[in-house]
Amino acid sequence: MLSKIVRTVANQLILFILIFGLYVIAHGHLTPGGGFQGGAVIVSGVVMLIVAFGSKELKKSLREHVLSVMESSGALMFIILAFIGIGTVFFYNLLVGTPIFGRIPPDGPNPGDFWTGGVVPLMNLAVGLKVVAGLSAVVLAMALFSSGEEVEE
């Protein structure tokens, strides 16, 4: 555990890092970024918390079985979304033209409408969930292992 100054600053910063990561995930179909990148941003916040508070403290709030359930559900969501379009072809974008994320943007540069993209925003969300949970579990397990703590079953 580091000094009180570092802990306070990390406590304040984690909110902004979370908001930025969620923004990158949610706007993956409009701006550069997406599930993988936004998930990595959020995991960098988790690493900052591990550095500031120590892995023993973080183990109390980040349960490993919750993380593995999150990761598995993200993977499952991704595959189910891929199977939605199986009537035409695997990974067919069925939601284009429907009320859910189905609007079609004008051709060329435009300000961007959030409700576009078909299944792509939902897939970004699934992949983001998966990356956040998986990489957090890996980082936490490595930190616990190197500090000699027990990795939780």
Next chain:
Amino acid sequence: MRRVVGLIVWLVLVAFLVLGVLLIHPFGYPPSQMDDYIIENAQEETGNNNVVASVVFDYRGYDTLGEATILFTAVTGVLLLLRTLKRREEGS
């Protein structure tokens, strides 16, 4: 004997890689129609402003599925390995 075999395998591998570098296509040739098609049609077909996202999650979805599987396998492997090492240390 092992050194000779290793040297031969190494030479064959290096020759293969050098030949691969020398015989590669010039940059941008032959011109492909796929990139033009995606740039022209991605917005109206998938509704994404971010064409990269539409390629990653729609046109080339299989590739992303493989990436997600690699991530899943890596996480599973790391957790499995660290747990086993921990237990063996305790046991000895």
